Amino acid sequence: MITIDNLNLHYDKTAGYNTRKKTGKKETSTQVIFDLSLTINEGEKVAIIGPSGAGKSSLLHHIYQQLQTSAALCSQRQGLVDNLSIYHNIFMGALARHHWLFNLVNLIRPFKQDLNDIATLCQQLELDQPLAKKVDQLSGGQRQRVALARALYQQQDTFIGDEPFSALDPLMKSRLLDTVLARHKSVIMVVHDRELAITAFDRVIALDKGRLVLDSQKQSINQQQITALYQTSAVA
């Protein structure tokens, strides 16, 4: 599904992420990923872990750039439109599936089918708020579930998530993760909860200071190695 070969990713203040080669001139950018090679096959459920600033979001951003229209992204930034309703924010996930005229009519006067589908989705995500409510009136955890619902409503085979449950309590986090895993063939997700990463995913990838330091299938994960990764980083 995706092959990354010796990736060196830089973050430039003006141009954002880029993969340019070193020129020898004075550097104006920061390198965030170093010599990273990785293959992720279709059907895999992969957790990306690592200490803060390790490069997890940068790697996820690069993966999404490669997959683009074939993957649904649920990023930390959410990108919700504050003065639109829950319904409208979630329906945006389906815009690419329909003709623009259908989208326009549906946004002005929602079709029953979409209203029902989105209401069902909200129930599954335990979001018990009126669909007409504007998202700027929601809590952090409710907003996170609207962003998650919008990504699920894209109905893609691949889900890419950057800690999409950070504002939720552990039990709800675990239930919603099960929903995301069940609804997608492939999942690549940054997960801050190490325990959850190890128990719920088939494969765990760890980054530290921009480098791939662990790539392990669930059955052969070395818990001590993961603990050490976070301890080393805390004292560094």
Ligand SMILES: Nc1ncnc2c1ncn2[C@@H]1O[C@H](COP(=O)(O)OP(=O)(O)OP(=O)(O)O)[C@@H](O)[C@H]1O
């Ligand atoms: N907008 C930005 N401007 C400058 N540097 C950035 C920017 N975004 C990321 N970086 C740099 O890239 C490095 C990796 O950041 P990234 O967000 O990928 O890490 P992360 O592992 O996802 O961290 P966290 O767990 O805290 O979200 C950081 O050290 C940071 O300094």
